[in-house]
Amino acid sequence: xxxxxxxxxxxxxxxxxxxxxxxxxxxxxxxxxxxxxxxxxxxxxxxxxxxxxxxxxxxxxxxxxxxxxxxxxxxxxxxxxxxxxxxxxxxxxxxxxxxxxxxxxxxxxxxxxxxxxxxxxxxxxxxxxxxxxxxxxxxxxxxxxxxxxxxxxxxxxxxxxxxxxxxxxxxxxxxxxxxxxxxxxxxxxxxxxxxxxxxxxxxxxxxxxxxxxxxxxxxxxxxxxxxxxxxxxxxxxxxxxxxxxxxxxxx
Amino acid sequence: xxxxxxxxxxxxxxxxxxxxxxxxxxxxxxxxxxxxxxxxxxxxxxxxxxxxxxxxxxxxxxxxxxxxxxxxxxxxxxxxxxxxxxxxxxxxxxxxxxxxxxxxxxxxxxxxxxxxxxxxxxxxxxxxxxxxxxxxxxxxxxxxxxxxxxxxxxxxxxxxxxxxxxxxxxxxxxxxxxxxxxxxxxxxxxxxxxxxxxxxxxxxxxxxxxxxxxxxxxxxxxxxxxxxxxxxxx
Ligand SMILES: Nc1ncnc2c1ncn2[C@@H]1O[C@H](COP(=O)(O)OP(=O)(O)OP(=O)(O)O)[C@@H](O)[C@H]1O
Ligand SMILES: [Mg+2]
Numbered sequence: 001x002x003x004x005x006x007x008x009x010x011x012x013x014x015x016x017x018x019x020x021x022x023x024x025x026x027x028x029x030x031x032x033x034x035x036x037x038x039x040x041x042x043x044x045x046x047x048x049x050x051x052x053x054x055x056x057x058x059x060x061x062x063x064x065x066x067x068x069x070x071x072x073x074x075x076x077x078x079x080x081x082x083x084x085x086x087x088x089x090x091x092x093x094x095x096x097x098x099x100x101x102x103x104x105x106x107x108x109x110x111x112x113x114x115x116x117x118x119x120x121x122x123x124x125x126x127x128x129x130x131x132x133x134x135x136x137x138x139x140x141x142x143x144x145x146x147x148x149x150x151x152x153x154x155x156x157x158x159x160x161x162x163x164x165x166x167x168x169x170x171x172x173x174x175x176x177x178x179x180x181x182x183x184x185x186x187x188x189x190x191x192x193x194x195x196x197x198x199x200x201x202x203x204x205x206x207x208x209x210x211x212x213x214x215x216x217x218x219x220x221x222x223x224x225x226x227x228x229x230x231x232x233x234x235x236x237x238x239x240x241x242x243x244x245x246x247x248x249x250x251x
Numbered sequence: 252x253x254x255x256x257x258x259x260x261x262x263x264x265x266x267x268x269x270x271x272x273x274x275x276x277x278x279x280x281x282x283x284x285x286x287x288x289x290x291x292x293x294x295x296x297x298x299x300x301x302x303x304x305x306x307x308x309x310x311x312x313x314x315x316x317x318x319x320x321x322x323x324x325x326x327x328x329x330x331x332x333x334x335x336x337x338x339x340x341x342x343x344x345x346x347x348x349x350x351x352x353x354x355x356x357x358x359x360x361x362x363x364x365x366x367x368x369x370x371x372x373x374x375x376x377x378x379x380x381x382x383x384x385x386x387x388x389x390x391x392x393x394x395x396x397x398x399x400x401x402x403x404x405x406x407x408x409x410x411x412x413x414x415x416x417x418x419x420x421x422x423x424x425x426x427x428x429x430x431x432x433x434x435x436x437x438x439x440x441x442x443x444x445x446x447x448x449x450x451x452x453x454x455x456x457x458x459x460x461x462x463x464x465x466x467x468x469x470x471x472x473x474x475x476x477x478x479x480x481x482x483x484x485x
Contacts, residue, residue: 049386
């Protein structure tokens with residue numbers, strides 16, 4: 001459903017992505033792990049053109065685009081097929097929760113307002129924010145803001161939702177509510193590509209785990225493959241660091 | 252002692268100049284806002300050439316007294332207009348052009364430069380994540396600016412916009428230099444008859460004071476309305 005080939009991206013002389021290939025099927029929950037600076041965010045951002053890659057192609061079902069030279073129209077097409085959940089939520093500060101969710105539906109997808117409002121309410125209900133339709137982001141906790149962010153993505157009914165460390169900016173006690181929300185939408189069959197440091201989520205929810213380092217995919221496989229029987233030395237070293245003591249964890 | 256009758260009569264004379272002052276202010280703002288906004292965008296996005304021009308323009312306007320800008324433009328514009336008229340065989344006496352047209356140009360020119368910096372700093376207060384989020388849900392950059400970024404930038408621009416507007420109103424008093432029949436000139440002409448300058452100046456003083464206080468209140472009210480979303484954090 002999503003097929004990415006040979007993404008390259010440099011900032012100045014610094015090559016951040018050195019040829020990444022990625023295939024995601026409908027309903028997949030793919031988790032990307034990797035040390036800081038390995039290019040995980042950059043990869044996600046190149047997929048929906050928040051960043052222009054230097055090279056590479058992406059195929060969303062029928063739609064195939066050149067990640068470097070895509071036209072404005074193609075960029076908008078791709079963005080209709082994707083949604084993004086940001087590390088620091090990036091809710092529209094001047095809009096209520098409901099308006100945040102409606103914005104892309106009404107303005108970009110030209111859904112009639114009344115219909116969009118119903119869709120948006122359903123999405124907010126799903127993430128447990130039925131009480132907060134009319135709250136502005138400044139009135140919501142971090143966890144609630146991120147759940148609005150997820151509702152905003154879900155409401156668009158995209159082919160895939162890209163998550164960039166959705167829980168990293170949250171206070172520890174708020175991480176759980178967001179992970180649970182993500183788990184629920186994963187269980188509904190939403191296709192998700194998730195960058196996270198939450199190993200528990202990777203183990204329990206992902207059906208595919210990718211380990212990135214230095215701008216390349218070092219190893220990929222099922223959670224079992226990666227967490228229990230990693231083959232690459234770099235993967236093992238990374239896991240020892242992030243899962244101290246629980247390296248022999250059995251699924 | 253003060254001539255109270257004159258003071259009161261002249262107050263209304265000064266007051267009769269208010270519409271002109273407001274007209275010049277509003278027109279200058281309407282012209283300067285889009286220009287200031289576009290040039291602010293060229294500054295923010297570092298568009299070559301235009302960025303440099305905007306920079307020079309701003310330092311030129313900032314680095315010279317308004318009264319000198321008025322004299323320069325007031326002497327310079329007729330020459331340009333004359334050349335233009337001659338080239339296109341327009342038969343209109345340049346020196347019959349009403350001074351208010353010069354006022355529009357001069358004050359737009361001055362205010363646009365001020366607004367470049369006002370808008371530039373206001374736009375920079377909006378996190379770039381807002382544009383990215385708008386892009387990610389499928390908005391074009393123009394839609395993102397209209398619906399998300401400008402509404403937020405406007406809120407932080409309002410205090411400076413208010414200052415710029417008040418300064419502009421006060422600056423229109425210099426319109427007397429180009430024979431513009433605004434507040435100051437009208438009151439001064441009254442004073443010329445009997446040398447009641449003190450009374451006339453007191454009237455001018457009061458009229459500007461009232462005008463500027465009203466404008467400030469208006470902006471405060473506007474800011475309050477627009478910043479409703481900034482409710483105390485939860
Ligand atoms: N806009 C940019 N300009 C210059 N360098 C950048 C830019 N964005 C990212 N980089 C650099 O690219 C490298 C990879 O960044 P990226 O954010 O993709 O890593 P990451 O894997 O997401 O790391 P983290 O886990 O810390 O989020 C970093 O060294 C970063 O400094
Ligand atoms: Mg990152």
